[in-house]
Structure formats: structure tokens, C-alpha cells
Amino acid sequence: MKVPHLVQYQGSKRVIAPEIIKFFPDKIDRLVEPFSGTCAVSILAAAENKCNKFWVNDINEPLIKMMEECVNSPERLASGYSDIWEGQFQTDLNHIDYFYKVREEFNCGMKDSARMLFLLARVVKGAVRYNVRGEFNQSCDKRRYGTRPQIISDNAFKISRLLRGKTYFTSKDYKEILALTKPGDLVYMDPPYQGTSNRVNPRDNRYIQGVDFEEFVAELVKLNNRGIDFIVSYDGRTGDKIIGKSLPEELHLNHIYINAGLSAQATLNGKKEITYESLYTSENLRSKHDECVQLELCFG
Ligand SMILES: C[S@@+](CC[C@H](N)C(=O)[O-])C[C@H]1O[C@@H](n2cnc3c(N)ncnc32)[C@H](O)[C@@H]1O
Numbered sequence: 001m002k003v004p005h006l007v008q009y010q011g012s013k014r015v016i017a018p019e020i021i022k023f024f025p026d027k028i029d030r031l032v033e034p035f036s037g038t039c040a041v042s043i044l045a046a047a048e049n050k051c052n053k054f055w056v057n058d059i060n061e062p063l064i065k066m067m068e069e070c071v072n073s074p075e076r077l078a079s080g081y082s083d084i085w086e087g088q089f090q091t092d093l094n095h096i097d098y099f100y101k102v103r104e105e106f107n108c109g110m111k112d113s114a115r116m117l118f119l120l121a122r123v124v125k126g127a128v129r130y131n132v133r134g135e136f137n138q139s140c141d142k143r144r145y146g147t148r149p150q151i152i153s154d155n156a157f158k159i160s161r162l163l164r165g166k167t168y169f170t171s172k173d174y175k176e177i178l179a180l181t182k183p184g185d186l187v188y189m190d191p192p193y194q195g196t197s198n199r200v201n202p203r204d205n206r207y208i209q210g211v212d213f214e215e216f217v218a219e220l221v222k223l224n225n226r227g228i229d230f231i232v233s234y235d236g237r238t239g240d241k242i243i244g245k246s247l248p249e250e251l252h253l254n255h256i257y258i259n260a261g262l263s264a265q266a267t268l269n270g271k272k273e274i275t276y277e278s279l280y281t282s283e284n285l286r287s288k289h290d291e292c293v294q295l296e297l298c299f300g
Pocket of ligand 1: 009010011012013014034035036037038039040041057058059060172173174175190191192193210211
């Protein structure tokens with residue numbers, strides 16, 4: 001089965017999700033994703049029957065509401081999207097000005113899921129950008145009209161079939177979610193790249209909020225102390241260049257690099273470099289880690 005995804009989203013783990021879920025333990029009571037974005041890992045885990053209960057959370061409320069509507073009311077999301085998408089051909093505005101009108105409406109409070117989806121479908125590489133006032137300020141991809149409504153609808157229904165009735169949605173800071181996890185849960189964390197949000201770096205505004213490194217490490221120490229299994233995607237390297245700080249050894253994590261393919265940025269600069277994404281698994285998952293590394297050594 002081709003695993004469905006709703007819309008492009010910068011930072012999505014859709015491409016490397018199959019590598020990530022190899023590290024999952026054999027029994028998971030509940031998969032918790034505190035930085036779920038477009039839920040690529042939960043969607044694949046459901047498709048592969050890795051688990052039957054999911055908690056997805058993201059600080060970006062319109063985004064999580066969009067995913068919730070996708071799962072619980074796919075027909076509503078698909079028809080709302082179709083209306084907005086068709087609207088760009090039924091107006092006196094050209095399709096670029098139409099995008100800015102929808103963006104303006106969104107920033108003025110019309111934050112419904114269909115509008116969020118349309119904005120994501122129309123911006124370059126699904127890259128969200130917010131200004132310091134929290135307004136969506138990414139510009140549109142002028143060469144495209146955004147994913148066709150039929151494709152959105154097909155994917156929304158497929159995602160719904162995988163997650164409906166099994167998924168709990170929240171929009172809170174990740175620390176609140178971690179505090180409520182319990183043994184038996186597997187927590188998969190995909191925080192923003194270091195330095196990609198207003199809070200951490202005022203010059204980079206990819207996400208609505210950021211994650212402070214020391215605070216994040218302190219949260220992982222708490223999970224270790226409470227015996228909660230977790231997996232973290234955290235930066236990585238492009239070619240030989242390490243991106244971001246590594247998670248400290250005192251956490252006793254297992255660390256591997258996943259080949260995420262050619263770096264889009266390096267390609268733009270005329271270089272051919274592979275991006276490797278770091279994956280850390282908590283100490284309890286050591287046997288699974290060794291199994292995966294062993295398989296990798298045998299079969300490449
Ligand atoms: C790299 S993206 C996750 C992508 C996701 N794995 C996917 O496949 O689509 C990181 C997400 O963390 C969210 N985020 C940033 N700060 C957060 C916080 N303090 N608490 C919860 N979520 C946060 C962002 O809104 C963003 O959607």
C-alpha cells in the first residue's frame with residue numbers, strides 16, 4: 001500500500017518514516033507524537049499495524065485542527081479545500097493575488113482547516129513561515145496552483161481510514177504532553193531543526209515556536225528516569241558538515257544516521273551532497289537498535 005500523506009510539509013518525515021519505524025519495539029500501547037506536524041510517522045505506523053492507539057500533538061493549532069478534520073471528517077475537509085481551490089479560477093484576481101487574499105483572511109482569524117490546507121498546498125515546498133506577530137507570512141509558489149482537490153480527497157480518506165477512532169489530538173507545548181506519558185507508550189519526537197524558529201533564532205521563522213536545547217535535554221532526562229521509551233529525530237549532517245548540537249552522552253541514547261537522500265540546499269548551490277538525519281533511541285530500545293544496525297550491516 002502506498003502510504004498516504006495529506007500535503008507537503010517542511011520537515012515531514014514521510015520519506016524516512018520506514019527507516020524510523022524499524023526501531024519501534026514489538027509492543028507499543030500507544031504512540032505519542034508531541035511534534036506531529038502532518039503525522040507522517042503515525043500514519044505509517046498505523047498502516048504497518050505497529051500500534052492501535054495514537055496521540056498526536058503540535059503547538060501549531062490550525063495545523064493540528066487540519067489533521068483532526070482530515071481524520072474525523074475527511075469529506076468536510078476535502079469539500080472545503082475544493083471550494084477554496086476552485087475559487088482561484090472563479091475570481092477577477094489572478095491566482096497569486098487570490099493566494100494573498102486567502103492568506104490575509106487566515107491571518108484575520110479565518111483559520112479553518114481548509115484554508116490552512118490551501119495555504120500549505122500553495123507555498124513553496126510546504127514551508128511554513130511566521131512573523132514575530134505569529135502571522136503566516138510565507139509567499140506562494142507562483143508556478144503551481146496547489147494539489148488538485150481529487151488527490152487531496154483520496155489521501156484524506158485513506159488517512160482517515162488508518163487513524164479514525166484511534167487518535168487523540170491536542171495542541172499544546174510538547175512538555176505538557178511528555179508529562180502525561182506513561183510506561184508502555186512509545187514517544188516519537190521530531191522537534192524543529194535547531195535554530196529554526198522565532199523563539200530560538202529571530203532570523204529564522206520556520207515554525208510557530210521553537211525548542212530550547214537545554215530544556216529539551218532536561219525533558220529527555222525525565223523520560224529516562226520515568227522509564228518511558230522514546231525515539232528522537234534531531235538534526236544530522238550534510239556531507240561532512242554536522243548540523244546542530246548532538247544530544248549529550250549522559251542520556252545514554254543509541255545514535256544512528258539515516259540517509260535522507262540528496263540535500264536540496266546543496267543541489268541548489270551546485271553540489272551533490274547526501275543529507276543524513278540523526279536518530280536517537282532511548283536506552284531500553286538498545287536490543288532493537290542492535291538488531292537494525294546488524295541488519296543494515298548484513299544487507300546494506
Ligand atoms: C519537523 S516538524 C515535524 C514534522 C512531522 N514529523 C511530519 O512528519 O510532518 C516540527 C513540528 O514541531 C512543532 N513545534 C514547534 N515547537 C513546538 C513545541 N514547543 N511544542 C509542540 N510542537 C512544537 C512545529 O509546529 C512543527 O510542526
